[in-house]
Amino acid sequence: MRFQLFDRIINFEKGKSIAGVKNVSLESGNVVSADNSLFYPPALSIEAMAQLGGWCISASRDFSLLVVLGMITGADVLHDIIIGDSLILKVNLVELMPQSAVVRAEAWKEGACALRIDKIVYGMFMIQEQRFADEQHKIFQSLLKSKAEKRDVK
Numbered sequence: 001m002r003f004q005l006f007d008r009i010i011n012f013e014k015g016k017s018i019a020g021v022k023n024v025s026l027e028s029g030n031v032v033s034a035d036n037s038l039f040y041p042p043a044l045s046i047e048a049m050a051q052l053g054g055w056c057i058s059a060s061r062d063f064s065l066l067v068v069l070g071m072i073t074g075a076d077v078l079h080d081i082i083i084g085d086s087l088i089l090k091v092n093l094v095e096l097m098p099q100s101a102v103v104r105a106e107a108w109k110e111g112a113c114a115l116r117i118d119k120i121v122y123g124m125f126m127i128q129e130q131r132f133a134d135e136q137h138k139i140f141q142s143l144l145k146s147k148a149e150k151r152d153v154k
Helices: 044-060 130-143
Strands: 008-013 017-023 067-078 088-097 100-109 113-125
Touching: 008 067, 008 088, 008 130, 044 067, 044 088, 044 100, 044 113, 088 130
Parallel strands: none
Antiparallel strands: 008 017, 017 088, 067 113, 088 100, 100 113
């Protein structure tokens, strides 16, 4: 992944879950709603959670696989996300198979779930070049905050 729609990873449990932060700013690709308030398009929040899920799968398999988004189903927008919001993105690994994986995801703001996705399905392919796997690992480490900076995301 060349660009991320989330800001950083704040927690990672190999084979189980990942959590990240998305700070919604004017640079986030917002639009103007009917009442002239700026909001963050739900599709971009969904993409951010899908990216985070891809990182969870890749890191859980020691960066040996290329993870490709396959399908998203059951996305529910529960609250608008507006400019200035800080989101906690939570992704749980539901199933990890040899060539595919399934996750569930939620975006939380101010202690309430703002967006929920029932199922994100990914396909996976073995990485042929070690330098690509090494690059993915390096990017993941730069997104992952040190243990001292982690927040409780339960």
